[in-house]
Amino acid sequence: MSDTAVADTRRLNSKPQDLTDAYGPPSNFLEIDIFNPQTVGVGRARFTTYEVRMRTNLPIFKLKESCVRRRYSDFEWLKNELERDSKIVVPPLPGKALKRQLPFRGDEGIFEESFIEERRQGLEQFINKIAGHPLAQNERCLHMFLQEEAIDRNYVPGKSFSQCCPGWSAVA
Amino acid sequence: MSFFGFGQSVEVEILLNDAESRKRAEHKTEDGKKEKYFLFYDGETVSGKVSLALKNPNKRLEHQGIKIEFIGQIELYYDRGNHHEFVSLVKDLARPGEITQSQAFDFEFTHVEKPYESYTGQNVKLRSVSYSYFLRATISRRLNDVVKEMDIVVHTLSTYPELNSSIKMEVGIEDCLHIEFEYNKSKYHLKDVIVGKIYFLLVRIKIKHMEIDIIKRETTGTGPNVYHENDTIAKYEIMDGAPVRGESIPIRLFLAGYELTPTMRDINKKFSVRYYLNLVLIDEEERRYFKQQEVVLWRKGDIVRKSMSHQAAIASQRFEGTTSLGEVRTPSQLSDNNCRQ
Numbered sequence: 001m002s003d004t005a006v007a008d009t010r011r012l013n014s015k016p017q018d019l020t021d022a023y024g025p026p027s028n029f030l031e032i033d034i035f036n037p038q039t040v041g042v043g044r045a046r047f048t049t050y051e052v053r054m055r056t057n058l059p060i061f062k063l064k065e066s067c068v069r070r071r072y073s074d075f076e077w078l079k080n081e082l083e084r085d086s087k088i089v090v091p092p093l094p095g096k097a098l099k100r101q102l103p104f105r106g107d108e109g110i111f112e113e114s115f116i117e118e119r120r121q122g123l124e125q126f127i128n129k130i131a132g133h134p135l136a137q138n139e140r141c142l143h144m145f146l147q148e149e150a151i152d153r154n155y156v157p158g159k160s161f162s163q164c165c166p167g168w169s170a171v172a
Numbered sequence: 173m174s175f176f177g178f179g180q181s182v183e184v185e186i187l188l189n190d191a192e193s194r195k196r197a198e199h200k201t202e203d204g205k206k207e208k209y210f211l212f213y214d215g216e217t218v219s220g221k222v223s224l225a226l227k228n229p230n231k232r233l234e235h236q237g238i239k240i241e242f243i244g245q246i247e248l249y250y251d252r253g254n255h256h257e258f259v260s261l262v263k264d265l266a267r268p269g270e271i272t273q274s275q276a277f278d279f280e281f282t283h284v285e286k287p288y289e290s291y292t293g294q295n296v297k298l299r300s301v302s303y304s305y306f307l308r309a310t311i312s313r314r315l316n317d318v319v320k321e322m323d324i325v326v327h328t329l330s331t332y333p334e335l336n337s338s339i340k341m342e343v344g345i346e347d348c349l350h351i352e353f354e355y356n357k358s359k360y361h362l363k364d365v366i367v368g369k370i371y372f373l374l375v376r377i378k379i380k381h382m383e384i385d386i387i388k389r390e391t392t393g394t395g396p397n398v399y400h401e402n403d404t405i406a407k408y409e410i411m412d413g414a415p416v417r418g419e420s421i422p423i424r425l426f427l428a429g430y431e432l433t434p435t436m437r438d439i440n441k442k443f444s445v446r447y448y449l450n451l452v453l454i455d456e457e458e459r460r461y462f463k464q465q466e467v468v469l470w471r472k473g474d475i476v477r478k479s480m481s482h483q484a485a486i487a488s489q490r491f492e493g494t495t496s497l498g499e500v501r502t503p504s505q506l507s508d509n510n511c512r513q
Contacts, residue, residue, distance in 0.1 A: 132457055
């Protein structure tokens with residue numbers, strides 16, 4: 001049972017690639033670093049802030065470089081906003097560590113160096129995963145979080161750019 | 173399946189006249205095993221003999237009649253015991269009496285219509301369907317019948333489609349990822365090659381790799397009771413690494429290596445098997461972007477054998493205007509076709 005004719009498996013014709021496209025910088029550069037944790041305040045009103053530095057060449061972000069200070073509750077706010085407004089499955093944040101906030105601990109609790117480092121890594125993973133997601137990039141809350149000095153909790157939620165076009169699917 | 177009566181005094185065998193020359197084809201049974209059965213096409217005659225061998229030559233076998241049937245049936249798995257016979261032909265081989273010695277009875281079912289391809293559903297436990305054909309020889313007796321069955325496999329053939337345009341589309345996510353994909357045909361035969369390409373117009377996400385999947389979807393039921401069962405038959409990686417704008421990735425997927433059946437649309441108005449190509453891009457965060465596209469699969473005949481085409485030509489003359497694919501024939505409608513000796 002054999003075909004007398006061999007199947008035609010030649011490649012389909014395609015446009016040759018432009019050399020500037022081939023050797024130019026890729027248009028998908030996005031890097032967010034979380035570093036320089038600093039504990040501010042005294043006594044019971046202390047809290048830790050982290051520097052969130054972003055570098056990108058994606059046109060959807062207004063600034064190609066930005067640097068802001070954020071605390072853990074700001075990340076929680078971002079997570080809640082995205083879970084409510086966007087269709088994506090938001091990755092988990094590092095833990096709230098409520099146990100560490102109880103009194104009579106032997107160590108510094110939530111201001112322990114090792115804990116802060118653990119939390120910093122978790123936050124870095126979280127924000128990189130989110131910022132790279134096309135559906136999250138549409139949300140105003142993400143841009144405000146990454147590129148504006150302060151988060152306005154009374155902002156009007158909305159989409160910053162047009163929605164995904166039909167005939168395609170992006171699945172987290 | 174074969175059952176032997178109480179105290180097997182007789183051994184029954186069904187033998188085909190063209191057993192030597194007829195091809196056998198592999199077919200997966202309900203329990204997932206692959207076995208080879210004789211292969212028939214629509215319109216072909218099924219002829220042979222039923223041989224009875226008496227175990228004890230001195231013992232006579234009393235019976236209430238011997239017959240042979242050719243059955244084509246649909247079985248609904250979720251409703252066990254719900255069989256529906258869409259082809260049912262009977263030939264009486266012997267009137268009630270006695271068998272005193274081993275003997276063979278000839279039979280012939282001329283130009284039997286076999287409208288559907290043999291098919292075993294994907295999910296035996298749930299809402300799947302199977303189409304099967306078999307010969308059944310029955311020796312009727314007072315207490316229990318002696319029954320012997322022989323399964324056969326039926327393939328439906330098509331010829332090269334007249335219209336077979338390519339599939340070409342530009343899809344994407346606004347400002348994020350734009351691609352143009354192209355497949356050289358929309359209808360492929362089961363040993364064909366899918367030749368295509370993916371052209372990247374805009375890449376603003378970090379792609380890790382790209383693959384093409386073949387998905388089989390079985391659909392049972394109608395209206396509000398429609399049920400789909402998807403099965404990924406193949407996953408074939410076509411690109412590893414991050415592409416940039418202007419790059420073109422070729423596709424060359426050989427279908428002969430996969431277990432595929434022809435596309436079946438609306439069989440009996442209740443059942444379909446359709447195939448889809450799923451183009452999947454995966455980025456560095458394991459996010460998946462996909463585009464599904466239906467392709468029609470058909471079975472190409474081998475080098476045409478003269479005897480088969482002659483029989484098929486006769487069959488088409490005989491059945492023209494009386495039935496169309498998808499129409500269900502009940503046994504009562506077929507009674508004119510039954511020849512009783």
